[in-house]
Amino acid sequence: MNEQRxxxxxxxxxxxxxxxxxxxxxxxxxxxxxDHFYLPDEVVQGLAPYDRTIxxxxxxxxxxxxxxxxxxxxxxxxxxxxxxxFLVRYTGLLPSLFREGQGTTVKxxxxxxxxxxxxxxxxxxxxxxxxxxxxxLTE
Amino acid sequence: MIPELGHLLAIFGWTxxxxxxxxxFWGGYRHSEAWVALSxxxxxxxxxxxxxxxxxLIVSFLHDDFSVLYVANNSNQLLPWYYKISAVWGAHEGSxxxxxxxxxxxxxxxxxxxxxxxxxxxxxxxxxxxxxxxxFLAFLITASNPFERLVPNTPINGVDLNPLLQDFALIIHPPxxxxxxxxxxxxxxxxxxxxxxxxxxxxxxxxxxxxxNYAWAFLTVGIALGSWxxxxxxxxxxxxxxxxxxxxxxxxxxxxxxxxxSLAATEKRxxxxxxxxxxxxxxxxxxxxxxxxxRSGILTSVHAFAVxxxxxxxxxxxxxxxxxxxxxxxxxxxxxxxxxxxxWGISRELLLLINxxxxxxxxxxxxLGTLYPIGYEWFTDGEKISIGSQYFNAFFIPxxxxxxxxxxxxxxxxxxxxxxxxxxxxxxxxxxxxLVALILPWVLANTFYVGATIGIALGLFxxxxxxxxxxxxxxxxxxxxxxxxxxxxxxxIALIGVAVTxxxxxxxxxxxxxxDSLDVSGRSYELQSxxxxxxxxYLAERAEFVVGNxxxxxxxxxxxxxxxxxxxxxxxxxxxxxxLYVTLGKPMDNGTWGVRIQEKLLIRWVxxxxxxxxxxxxxxxxDKRYRRLSxxxxxxxSRT
Numbered sequence: 001m002n003e004q005r006x007x008x009x010x011x012x013x014x015x016x017x018x019x020x021x022x023x024x025x026x027x028x029x030x031x032x033x034x035d036h037f038y039l040p041d042e043v044v045q046g047l048a049p050y051d052r053t054i055x056x057x058x059x060x061x062x063x064x065x066x067x068x069x070x071x072x073x074x075x076x077x078x079x080x081x082x083x084x085x086f087l088v089r090y091t092g093l094l095p096s097l098f099r100e101g102q103g104t105t106v107k108x109x110x111x112x113x114x115x116x117x118x119x120x121x122x123x124x125x126x127x128x129x130x131x132x133x134x135x136x137l138t139e
Numbered sequence: 140m141i142p143e144l145g146h147l148l149a150i151f152g153w154t155x156x157x158x159x160x161x162x163x164f165w166g167g168y169r170h171s172e173a174w175v176a177l178s179x180x181x182x183x184x185x186x187x188x189x190x191x192x193x194x195x196l197i198v199s200f201l202h203d204d205f206s207v208l209y210v211a212n213n214s215n216q217l218l219p220w221y222y223k224i225s226a227v228w229g230a231h232e233g234s235x236x237x238x239x240x241x242x243x244x245x246x247x248x249x250x251x252x253x254x255x256x257x258x259x260x261x262x263x264x265x266x267x268x269x270x271x272x273x274x275f276l277a278f279l280i281t282a283s284n285p286f287e288r289l290v291p292n293t294p295i296n297g298v299d300l301n302p303l304l305q306d307f308a309l310i311i312h313p314p315x316x317x318x319x320x321x322x323x324x325x326x327x328x329x330x331x332x333x334x335x336x337x338x339x340x341x342x343x344x345x346x347x348x349x350x351x352n353y354a355w356a357f358l359t360v361g362i363a364l365g366s367w368x369x370x371x372x373x374x375x376x377x378x379x380x381x382x383x384x385x386x387x388x389x390x391x392x393x394x395x396x397x398x399x400x401s402l403a404a405t406e407k408r409x410x411x412x413x414x415x416x417x418x419x420x421x422x423x424x425x426x427x428x429x430x431x432x433x434r435s436g437i438l439t440s441v442h443a444f445a446v447x448x449x450x451x452x453x454x455x456x457x458x459x460x461x462x463x464x465x466x467x468x469x470x471x472x473x474x475x476x477x478x479x480x481x482x483w484g485i486s487r488e489l490l491l492l493i494n495x496x497x498x499x500x501x502x503x504x505x506x507l508g509t510l511y512p513i514g515y516e517w518f519t520d521g522e523k524i525s526i527g528s529q530y531f532n533a534f535f536i537p538x539x540x541x542x543x544x545x546x547x548x549x550x551x552x553x554x555x556x557x558x559x560x561x562x563x564x565x566x567x568x569x570x571x572x573x574l575v576a577l578i579l580p581w582v583l584a585n586t587f588y589v590g591a592t593i594g595i596a597l598g599l600f601x602x603x604x605x606x607x608x609x610x611x612x613x614x615x616x617x618x619x620x621x622x623x624x625x626x627x628x629x630x631x632i633a634l635i636g637v638a639v640t641x642x643x644x645x646x647x648x649x650x651x652x653x654x655d656s657l658d659v660s661g662r663s664y665e666l667q668s669x670x671x672x673x674x675x676x677y678l679a680e681r682a683e684f685v686v687g688n689x690x691x692x693x694x695x696x697x698x699x700x701x702x703x704x705x706x707x708x709x710x711x712x713x714x715x716x717x718x719l720y721v722t723l724g725k726p727m728d729n730g731t732w733g734v735r736i737q738e739k740l741l742i743r744w745v746x747x748x749x750x751x752x753x754x755x756x757x758x759x760x761x762d763k764r765y766r767r768l769s770x771x772x773x774x775x776x777s778r779t
Binding site: 022026033034036069070072091092093094096097099133 | 496527530648
């Protein structure tokens, strides 16, 4: 019985140590996977870091969507509907819900030239939907 | 009139839940046959009343009663009748009514199907289920009433169901998910009853096992349907995004899988009692965490319901009360439980322990990644972040690979202890699987990825050991063992599917004029024509593509005028071992079209594997030996 208890004790210790190490590892590792989100004024004022993967968002400026002549690349501007606006470049198919006036988030890198090179463009849900990150802009 | 009646019935259901709560606990506490019988009747009443309320909401939808706010917001005269019905659970209020109806259904089933369990446990289980639905219904009738009227400014027509939800898989996806989520309330309640009575033994585990299996099977189907929907309806060919709402369903699924396994050890060997009951409480708590994440709008997600902070607070309150009560009870009573664990050799007990440790770690890491943005925003005063899918992959994939290695040993292992000799053959199998996994990519695709190869090798390893054990034991098979093996085969199939499709998939974006073609992995895709078509509630541009001169596919872009919403309807054609996936993008200035063409290898194996797991879970608890043993248990515990 005593020996049983000892074995049990060590199994529990082992399991607890193993799991806590993994979870601790996750807690530290997660720092590297954080994508920060920036609003248009932060992008314009240079508060967003350059050349790092970040997320940003705003509303698509009317008449700002420009497709290139032959490729799939496209340019458009995102605004906070006040006085900050920045340019986004993207190559690829745009999501079907992407359109002017729509609240949109983009993921990619901000260049030193102030142009946001997007790898992902997200415009989902219907016309009433505003991404939670952009809600401060509509209030 | 009908909506008011529906609302009244929901309130009536709430009082019935209160009745189930009081009579169940009191009957359990006093060992009173009459009180438990009352609880059983009230459970039936609750079910009938809520079902009627739900039917009345359906009727409001079918009648286009746009004086009901919820109907006006989610339906339209032009919507086909079957989408009018599924629109009932297309948004928060109606789907929460369905949620409470599902809870009432489980309660009713437990009331009637579990009459062979001891009276006190039965009473406490019903009382606890009544308590849970009492809270849900209080939330429904106060903060999410689907019958709320929109008068006097009644609109002539509704604003339509979100076009993305006008889809077959989305008709059955939410009910399946809810049956799974809420089904874990039964496990929670059995945990509570076990703690209160102290009867946490093999018989207790045997009563609980089928309920957990059923709930888990439904949740599996629900998740697979959701993934399948995302794959073809969103139009981008992705099938899992580590989106917070997807994680919300994955967490209880993982915990439920762990619970199924620890229950096996508790039933067969009386082991891990404390842990099993804690897991039963945690699994349902994770279901509630999921409900909170999806319905509070606190996280950015593709699928979340409309945002309402107050609703989130109430749901957080329910979560705190329910899991808090469960955990406090556990803390008070756990020390009285004695687990019997006499063997620590290489045994099935040990493998089940490894399974639980790995699944629990997975739950912890996924939960961390899902909740981290909320905590970050809280502590940094509103700074928004998100956690990339790389984080989840970095933890989830390696843990699952380790898990599959031990999984492969499952059918060979025995209770108590297994002679090492039995495992020798395994290494031959593993070597063979590794060899095939090494050769296969060169034959198929000329490219080689370490991660995928390990995944395929381990998947094959699981397949081989399980098929081998099934063949070996073919003379003396029982459904429990067969169910386990088939579930594990399903896991292996899904694993191979994930490993292959994650790396051996091809995607090319292009800009095509009529008559142009694009080559993807040796196949040509030629754009033949684009036509405009007019359907009942949308307009569409439909393209015709000829693939490799033989197959014709028709991807569409649809415009739903009522919501002014554009959607893509990808054309998906399964051919041998792969899906051809064509998405039509926007028309460009000079008569060209944006097009994305993808080929996805073995993608269907992911959902097929999940489906097999679900079927197997049901199969395993249909074992006749269960019924025999349950009868024996009944004779041991006289009912009163």
